[in-house]
Amino acid sequence: MKTETQNPYNANMARRAFLRYAGASTAVAGILAMQSCSKDNSAYEEDGSGGGSSTVDVGSGDTGILNYAYALEQLEAAFYIQVVNSFASDFNSDERALFTDIRDHEVSHREFFKAALGSGAIKGLTPDFSKIDFGSRTAVLNAAKTFEDLGVAAYDGVASKIQNPDYLVIAGKIVSVEARHAAVISNLRSQGSFVDSDQVDGDGLNITLGPTKVVAAANLYLKTKISAKSFNF
Structure with missing residues (x-):
């Protein structure tokens, strides 16, 4: 009797659908983003507000x-915009679709916070991706893992400090999508690595990072540096 093997293409398509449905959980973010973004390439450019090399306290x-x-x-x-605008040649078609979906999620998240903060929002930041070889699939996947793991650990590290329960609910919805991104990216790097020990502890809980470590890691990829010195925790 012939044993059927899983079609890698079908597995990849399932992951892509998984990401799409994950994005639906941030419905509020999506609605706000649709009000300010269209789906053409220009909608995914940086917002142009400038950043320079100054430091911005959050x-x-x-x-x-x-x-x-x-x-x-x-x-x-900004990272995913650049990935999608200049895909490495060794990304296959389904991986390109996955990264396009992730880009859409991240732009929605960015626009949600910008709209929610209104006049209280910090200015647009200028990234520095000079350390990343966007022509290499491996380099892009490694950078994507860095950003996704950092984001999840950062959300988890400050969630207990949020006072407004509505903000906490939205943060929980967004970080759940970021965790899905992290799992998919990790799995693309190495099959079956979506729950690596570098992100999940022995109790099955995600590893968290405080603002000091997160800011230091993020600033490696920012021309406009950020500071969380005003945090009272």
């Missing part, structure tokens, strides 16, 4: 936490 309280998340989402969105 502020304190819930506004500071939202700006902290907004800064990380700006970084992720």
Whole structure:
């Protein structure tokens, strides 16, 4: 009797569908993003507000936490925009579709925080991706893992400090999508690695990072540096 093997293409398509449905959980973010973004390439360019090389403090309280998340989402969105605009030649068609879906999610997240913060939002940040070889699939996947793992650990590290329960609910919805991204990216790097020990501890809980470590890691990829010195924790 012939044993059937899993079609890798079908497995990849299942992951792509998984990401699409994950994006639906951030419905609020999507609605706000649709009001300010179209689906053409120009909609995914940086917002042009400039950043330069100055340092921006995210502020304190819930506004500071939202700006902290907004800064990380700006970084992720800018990264995926560049990936999609100049795919490495060794990405296959389904991987390109996956990265396009992730880009759309990250842009929605960025636009959600920008709209939610209104006049309290920090300015647009200028990324520095000079350390990343966008012509290499391996380099892009490694960078994507860095950004996704950092984002999940950062959200988990400040969630307990959020005072407004509505903000906490939205943060929970967004970080759940970021965790899905992290799992998919990790699996693309190495099959079956979606729950690697470098991100999940022995109790099955995601590893968290405090603002000091997160800011230091994010600033490696930012011309406009961020600071969380105003956080009182």
